[in-house]
Amino acid sequence: MTFWSFIGDGIIMNEESIASGRLRRRRKEERPAELIRAGLEEFALHGFAGTRLEDVARRAGVVKGTIYRYFADKEALFLAAVRMEVSPVFSQITGFIDAYPGTTRDLLKLIIETVHRQLVNSDLRVLVRIIIAEGERFPVLTELYYAETVSKGRVLLERIVQRGIARGEVREGAAARLPLVLVAPALMAAIWRMTFDRHAPISSEAFLEAHIDLVLHGVLVGDERETGQ
Amino acid sequence: MTFWSFIGDGIIMNEESIASGRLRRRRKEERPAELIRAGLEEFALHGFAGTRLEDVARRAGVVKGTIYRYFADKEALFLAAVRMEVSPVFSQITGFIDAYPGTTRDLLKLIIETVHRQLVNSDLRVLVRIIIAEGERFPVLTELYYAETVSKGRVLLERIVQRGIARGEVREGAAARLPLVLVAPALMAAIWRMTFDRHAPISSEAFLEAHIDLVLHGVLVGDERETGQ
DNA sequence: ACTGTTAATGACTCAATGGTCATTATAGCA
DNA sequence: TGCTATAATGACCATTGAGTCATTAACAGT
Secondary structure (H helix, E strand, C coil), X not given: CCCHHHCCCCCCXXXXXXXXXXXXXXXXXXXXXHHHHHHHHHHHHHHHHHCCHHHHHHHCCCCHHHHXXXXXXXXXXXXXXXXXXXXXXXXXXXXXXXXXXXXXHHHHHHHHHHHHHHHHXXXXXXXXXXXXXXXXXXXXXXXXXXXXXXXXXXXXXXXXXXXXXXXXXXXXXXXXXXXHHHHHHHHHHHHHHHHCCCXXXXXXXXXXXXXXXXXXXXXXXHHHCCCCC | XXXXXXXXXXXXXXXXXXXXXXXXCCCCCHHHHHHHHHHHHHHHHHHHHHCCHHHHHHHCCCCHHHHHHHCCCHHHHHHHHHHXXXXXXXXXXXXXXXXXXXXXXXXXXXXXXXXXXXXXXXXXXXXXXHHHHHCCCCHHHHHHHHHHHHHHHHHHHHHHHHHHHHCCCECCCHHHHCHHHHHHHHHHHHHHHHHCCCCCCCCHHHHHHHHHHHHHHHHECHHXXXXXX
């Protein structure tokens, strides 16, 4: 095995252990995170049922049995994987909104750009696939993801819109009443990259620009609307 | 089995065979469609790998072996199921756009309402889940869906936007250059219903209104923008 | 160095399920 | 009313893969 470690895609194995040539390494601390990482990648690729624990193990550079030292069963690993990737992105930002000095126009641009960077062009993208694919089977999962990420995002958007209305920059209307739709194009971009991009590629920039253009003109009042590009 | 047919959710069985009390019925014509339907539902619920052919069979009111008279294997049934649901919705509509007598405002409203009716509140929704979930594993599938549905939708939206620009009703800009984003909120609505609606319900109407509001103000020129509600 | 603890292994079990096939019942026809 | 072709059955096989566990070996403390 030590020999084949170099080959085989995606195998995690620190240089240390390769250099030392030792077959077994006790890595009590790092192992769980590595297994979770490997699990997330496999789950994203094949879904829960389609993922083989042996593949996860190989990807993490261990043997299947090792997984069971750290996780009770397949489901536990799955939930842990999702839970790890659900990082508390929105925690501190929310408060920062009210103190933001610039216009709502700049604020919206900033937020949309951030969402594209965080959601469309990162590992979070595959998590979106997992949530959609396995949501029905694991309600715990959608609940967790909603509580940890989506609901915070909603609050964030709500703040921005309310602040904008108070400053007379955002037009009241149906869209302002459901600020969630303001990030819909980013969701679409994330999904597109995972599905149709192979057959009909659309650049991230095109999506981002269209998104910003649509939203700024969609919710700002007349004077604030100029795209400026 | 004839007795239990009444119980058990989702079992397809025509009244005829129940009334007659016969256990076996030869139904050469209807069987494939029923199996496909049952398969689609199971696949949407559990994914490709997670679906048991025995469950599909039971849902269709037959026995597992019967499936293999009509389909070579699990994958064949899966592809057939997706292929059936991919209906040529946009075929005739596209030409009709140019001849549309009303304003772009009305046309956009009409289209958005249609998309919500067809995509969010119909069986097509589960297809969206399947495409997203299994797209990576079955490129044939995304290609088919893109060619049959998405690309036609894109053409349709393109026409509307071009017509609007020509009539001086649609503002040129990044959004007009990627009309796809104009239906992003509908995609979000469809996904929402399948994932978070259980934890945080949002009415179809709220999504629809926000969608219309955002898009009309997002791409129409000043004078055409009034929501009028 | 010696030793106890336990991380890691890999061979194993067993249940689940995709797929096969000989047998049986049904519908259409002579 | 039989006869034939074949749709449908259900028992069966083979494989896969989750989960177990006795054994092995790496590390920490002495």
